Amino acid sequence: MARIPSQYMAGLTLERAGPTPLVEQIARHVEAAISEGALSPGGRLPSWRDLAAQLGVARGTVKAAYELLIDRQLLVAAGAAGTRVADPLPSPTRPPAADDADLVTPDVRHEVDLPLVFRMGVPAHDAFPATVWSRLHRQAVQQTSMLTGHLDPRGLPALRAALAAHVAIARGVACSPDQVIVTTGFRASLATALQAVGAAGGQAWVEDPGYPVARRALELSGLHPVAVRVDGEGVDVAHGRNLAPRAALAFVTPGQQAPTGVVLSPRRRQDLLRWAAEAGAWVIEDDYLGELQLSGRSAPALASSDHPGRVIHIGSFSKTLSPMLGVGFLVAPLPLAQRLIDIAVWLSAPPNAAVQLALAMFLREGHYLRHLRRMRQLYARRRSRLVEVLGTLGAQGCGPAGLAVMLPLPHGFDDWRLAERARAVGLAPAPLSPWFAAASQLNAGLLLGVSNAVENRIVQHCHRLLALISEPAHAAGRSAGLLRPPSTRRPTIDGRD
Ligand SMILES: Cc1ncc(COP(=O)(O)O)c(C=O)c1O
Known part of the structure; x- marks a missing residue:
């Protein structure tokens, strides 16, 4: 393998009074020479002694600079054969572009912000101890x-x-x-x-x-x-x-x-x-x-x-x-x-x-038992207020279901699409049909999580939800039987559906 004569280092002038240590200055110079192609892979560098004499520095300084570059995988120590320029590392494979493959389907994307109103499966964000x-x-x-x-x-x-x-x-x-x-x-x-x-x-x-x-x-x-x-x-x-x-x-x-x-x-x-x-x-x-x-x-x-x-x-x-x-x-x-x-x-x-x-x-x-007692009272209040408001606004047949209120929808409603529409206006009810093994038009409905249904805003949220339900788009969905087949409906990973 060719020896790189020390003249290649001739362009190196050291700033002895500058803030950058001599070791680093030598290393940067060699690194630049490699990246510009002046020093090619396999080429042998001048010995510490030769370069040190040429630069007027101690041998240890050149040795330290070479070691730094060996650590950075730019040089290799070849024993008696001296120090050589390393073969270039294989360039990393190109990461797939976002549109190469959609590996993450919408159902595994999470929202980690404050939960939206009616979101199932999360506790009250205003009552964490x-x-x-x-x-x-x-x-x-x-x-x-x-x-x-x-x-x-x-x-x-x-x-x-x-x-x-x-x-x-x-x-x-x-x-x-x-x-x-x-x-x-x-x-x-x-x-x-x-x-x-x-x-x-x-x-x-x-x-x-x-x-x-x-x-x-x-x-x-x-x-x-x-x-x-x-x-x-x-x-x-x-x-x-x-x-x-x-x-x-x-x-x-x-x-x-x-x-x-x-x-x-x-x-x-x-x-x-x-x-x-x-x-x-x-x-x-x-x-x-x-x-x-x-x-x-x-x-x-x-x-x-x-x-x-x-x-x-x-x-x-x-x-x-x-x-x-x-x-x-x-x-x-x-x-x-x-x-x-x-x-x-x-x-x-x-x-x-x-x-x-x-x-x-x-x-x-004992904090946990105390916290549970408070949560039970809070959620019971929110749940009964939600049932009461929905009843007052004319929603038919809704009732408590665990930490949610279940709101049945007329047959043929596309509850999935309705839930998506609701999300756009800041509400996160879960569609009921994916909870059935065979989603059918007979079991359309919404599950309204109560934990984040703050009492003094419930009337406003219910109005907004019921207005969405009565939109003509959903009536059209009904008559056209827009309920998607069960195979295309997958649960979302945060337990919303
Ligand atoms: C029936 C049921 N089991 C378990 C969980 C717990 O899920 P995780 O602990 O992953 O939030 C949920 C969450 O919504 C649920 O609805």
Whole structure:
């Protein structure tokens, strides 16, 4: 390989009194010579000694400049063969242009701003316990910032202990902290549960209507959802037994059925647990609203009467505190505990340590129960005011449904399109039809989340919504049967639909 004679460095004049160190000046000069092509790949640079003598600097100065460029991958040290110009690095492949492929479909785009009015699945943005939470979080950051080890993948022991105590008091579930696995939220809990059950290829009961996000997650995990009807007692277990007696699992919302709000009756609870024990099936209990029963006392969790040990209980802080915290948990039934723990330990990562510790303190010091009490009162007020206003304005047949109000629409309405139109005017009702396995013109409706329906603006919001519903565009949609087929409707990832 050709040696680059030291004359190539002739153009280098050093500013000895300038602010830039000599090492950096030499390095910049060599770098410029490479990028201008004066020094080509493979060419050998002058030895430290020669260049140092030529420039009138110490050998160590040239050596340091060469080392800097070796670190920047512009030069390579070739031992006795000296220092050479490195081959150019391959240029990075061109990132696909935005229009090459639309990888992110509209249903997985998120809005992280303040929630719009009637948005489902988010707590009240004006009632987050910010003062207490900030204090505890600050403390937790101080306590955890010195720790540099790995977190327990099952979650901080302090949080698992606090959660075990909380589910015992609030949900009637007796478990040890070792059965509790802290996750980054509902979807992480569901993914852990589905991996542990390992039932790909099998059938899974889902409620009809039911949470579309869960239906889609089951499909993506290789399960075949079987839609089991929901009536005034919750999921109809006899119907499930008829449709898929050997299903591998059932995904249910017994505390308050999503979206109807119906509490699973004691009789159906027994039926469901009996079926699970007989069929060797697992029941995934999505307790997303368990503690937020707005009228009367919360029914205990299904897991509280799970003597055969078939129920995987999933809890969430998304509705009670904030989805932004990124914390959820599951309680493992004893027969599946080891497998669930293995999945958590080897395949998942726990939430941020400071958030976990702050939450543990928040629970332990009683703030969470106090916060829940306030939230129940606030949401109950907002929900009854919304039902009252809609009734006064002539909306037919609307009624409470969990943390939402369900507003049925006349047959043939395109609730999906109506929800899109509403978003353009700052309202975010969810269309009801995607919650049904077979979206049909018979189940058009809107779900109006109550958590951000601030009382003194409800009349104004309802007027705006009802005006949209009576627009001729929707009447045209009705007569032309514009309801899109179910296959084109996918749930949005933030649980809106
Ligand atoms: C039925 C149901 N389950 C679970 C969740 C929790 O979802 P996440 O914790 O991802 O917000 C939601 C959110 O809207 C829901 O509606």
